[in-house]
Amino acid sequence: MRDSELVVDCRDPERLAAFWCAVLDFKVIDRNEGKVEIGSWVPTVEDVRARQMPPTLQFIQVPGGKTVKNRLHLDLRSIDGSTEDEVTRLLALGATTTDVGQGSDRNWVVRADPEGNEFDVLRTLAP
Structure with missing residues (x-):
């Protein structure tokens, strides 16, 4: 078992991914409708198979906004x-x-x- 990604629920995955890419000097790894994944580098299939991929951040679109303090930061x-x-x-x-x-x-x-x-x-x- 290993840490794969940290998932963040949000209203606007594109906007939040762009912010965190700028903050962390990350790149977009994958994007689908309502989801954007970013990381420190874009891995190859071989990297993933060899478990050489560092954890990523994934932003998933959900309805509604944040209402309480984060439990994880x-x-x-x-x-x-x-x-x-x-x-x-x-x-x-x-x-x-x-x-x-x-x-x-x-x-x-x-x-x-x-x-x-x-x-x-x-x-x-x-x-």
Whole structure:
């Protein structure tokens, strides 16, 4: 058994996939009506058979919007820039500031994607 993909229910899979592709530098791997799958690279059939495919994000269209705090979220960390620069970039891409009760004394910040799904931006790994 292995982690294959993280599925996100959403109203607009194309819009959310485009946002997360820009955030993570991912590419669209597959798209069907009401579904878009993205990943860090587009695998070949041989890659999949050899289990060389990293987990992907899959956006599935559902009716209605998000109504409560996520029970699962992504933690993101910049590897080559400051946390502040990364947060600025994410906001320019369409992320929003959100509060889930994290408090101001944390070394990470909470943001939300264009459909309100929360994610954390952790302290950078850059020197």
